[in-house]
Amino acid sequence: MSTGYCPDVGSWPSVADALDRAGVERPRAFTHPVVFRRCVSCQQVNVVREGDFVCVFCDGALPSGWNIDR
Numbered sequence: 001m002s003t004g005y006c007p008d009v010g011s012w013p014s015v016a017d018a019l020d021r022a023g024v025e026r027p028r029a030f031t032h033p034v035v036f037r038r039c040v041s042c043q044q045v046n047v048v049r050e051g052d053f054v055c056v057f058c059d060g061a062l063p064s065g066w067n068i069d070r
Helices: 009-022
Strands: 035-038 045-048
Touching: none
Parallel strands: none
Antiparallel strands: 035 045
């Protein structure tokens, strides 16, 4: 799974609006929403799996809120 583009799952309304304005057919939501978090300890981007907010690189705690753009 790439961590080059890490949208917040809450960004769907903006994505849907842009697709609608462009006349592009779209699904009702992200087909597979993925939760991304940046580790505050090691700065690596993580994919949160099964609600486990722990960094796979350093075992640090991941924040509950989206923090990729910081």
